[in-house]
Amino acid sequence: MLEVQHLHKVYPNGTRALTDVSFQVEDGEFLVVIGLSGSGKSTLLRCINRLIEPTQGKILWDGTDVTAASGAELRGIRRQIGMIFQQFNLVKRSSVLTNVLAGRLGYVGTAGSLAGVWSSADRASAVRALERVGLAEKAQSRADALSGGQQQRVAIARALMQNPKLILADEPVASLDPVLSHSILQYLEQLNREEKITVICSLHFLDLVHRYATRVIALKDGEVVFTGLPQEIDKARFKEIYGEDAIEVKAGLSA
Amino acid sequence: MPVTIPLASLILPGLGQLLSGRRARGLSILGLTLTLLGLIWWSLTPQDLSPETRPIPLKGDPANLYWLVVPVLIWAWNVWDAARPNVAPGWIPALLSTTMFFVIGWQVAEINPPVLASNIDRVMLIVRPMLRPDFIQPRAEEREGWVEIIVPCPTEAPAAADSSTGEITLTVDATCGAVGETLTVAAAGLTPDVPVELVWQSPIGDFFVLREADDPTRFRSEQPDAQGGLTTALVIPNAIPPGVDPTMPQEQRLYLRQSRPLGGWELSTNGGFILQGIYETIALALMATTLGTLGAFPFSFLAARNLMGGNAFTLVVYVVVRTILNIVRSIESLIIAIVFVVIIGLGPFAGMMAVTVHTIAALGKLFSEVIEGIDPGPIEAIRATGANWLQIVRYGVLPQVVPAFTAFTIYRWEINVRASTIIGVVGGGGIGFFLIQWINLSDYRAVSAAFLAILVVVQIMDFVSARLRERLA
């Protein structure tokens, strides 16, 4: 179980990205975070694995205080949390296989990994992870030779290499067209259902929220303005969360 | 439009534009007018000519006063521009000032195209020997003998000279004499049937091949008899260097030289120097590129804004490192070499240090730009896997920078080979070191051989590096 308690984030330039954010995520949930661009979704997700330092507040994960961890302990927490990004964030010039193997870095020794030496067990599980996302034959391709949807699948395979208990996905489909969006989210849904991996995912479109979320929280200007089931978000609620821009977002929906 | 704006521009060019908020335009107009006025003032003041100064063409010529028409027109244009913003076309002052700069520049640069053609005969003096590069020569057996002669005679006559080197023996009828006096030399032990050259050595060691008295364009060539003997007369040449007291007796030498063709070809003496110079040049460039790249590496991280923008201290380091790199980069390695020649002395080490320093600065800048351009996304992703700092650098940073670093390094190697050919001109070793001496000695056959060698090496290096970079891209 993940508990976020009174989380605040103020950037050095004074921007208040998160204000007193509190919520809980039970194991096995598919939690979707919605909110306008700039509402603090990325900041919130990055606070959970401490890519961004929270200014104040606590994050407890299975009883461990994530906010108090540092050094090896922090890396030990991070390696159990897979992360997926809007821009895929693959190392473009490296091979697909190397990108996937990088997901193991938190588990392997420094010297071997610096030399680029990987155990046959790690290699085998990298191939299995690629098979799982249907890209085994692309293992030796350079990452930037793949299409956007394929790159995001490689990123999922990389996250799988971490044996994650939790996956953070920051707008994983915002750079993809609607058909590909569903294929990517179905992979996440499958992991969520079959492997019982908790997923926290930020999304933009209401139909995707309704289709995949088991629970939703909404952010507005860094504050939680809604927590509940996806069905509870009707048009009125939606307009409340998205304000004047609601029409725009819905236009994007029908596209 | 208040009348004060054009009035302000009438008083001071650009002031009106400044006051009406068109800052850049106002400052440009002011700067341009002041520059033009300053230039005219400079061209009007006569040059202070001492014997050593070279006169600057047309400097001090009162006719330069006519140039005032340009700033006056621009001044008028500027009032118009102040009164009617965005109406007065900008090309008018641009054209006026460019014309003036161009005409004055043409004169100051002493551009004089006819000279290109009028000295064609001098060109032939250089080109003709250059058509026969001195790299290899027909194999030949060289033999020589010499005898010492004091010029002019000291008060006490020196002992009779009879000198022999190897099998050649020379005897002269007088061991001393004044310039213009005739000597008779008898030689034995020469190779029969091979022509003999007469060479005079000055007190400072320069050699002069003696020429025919009746035809100074031809070198003297004597034929020994069947026993290898030769007796001939010669006039003592004036070999006293300028600035030396001609009444002071000095040791000089007469050489007899023979060259018997053996068939086939061999590397000439200068050809050997060229090989040595090229070898040094390539080694120098290789060392400078390697050390320069290693040196550039740490500096590039310190000069990368995205890594150093974190806090005030690192930002200061960034600014300092960046400034130093920019300054050093703008100094030609030839100039840096002069400094190292003073510190280290002549030779390839000084040249290598100079090219290395320049490489560090140039590559440091390029590398830092590569680092500034990397995508932070993959780094964030690697960090999120629980990787430590070294692993992040190895898997997130290096794959992004290494290809560009390698390409820049290979490109730099190309530049460094070229820099290393010329660095010797100031004493930095390599082929340039020999080249400048041959230029000073007017040995154009050796010069052209050196040019050819440089051409070949640079072409090969360019080709190799282009192919390497192609494969990396």
Ligand SMILES: Nc1ncnc2c1ncn2[C@@H]1O[C@H](COP(=O)(O)OP(=O)(O)O)[C@@H](O)[C@H]1O
């Ligand atoms: N590194 C940063 N420095 C300063 N302000 C930032 C930084 N990153 C994000 N912000 C600001 O924090 C707020 C929340 O941003 P973000 O978490 O990216 O929102 P979202 O992901 O919902 O679009 C925005 O106002 C954004 O401009």
Ligand SMILES: [Mg+2]
């Ligand atoms: Mg975001």
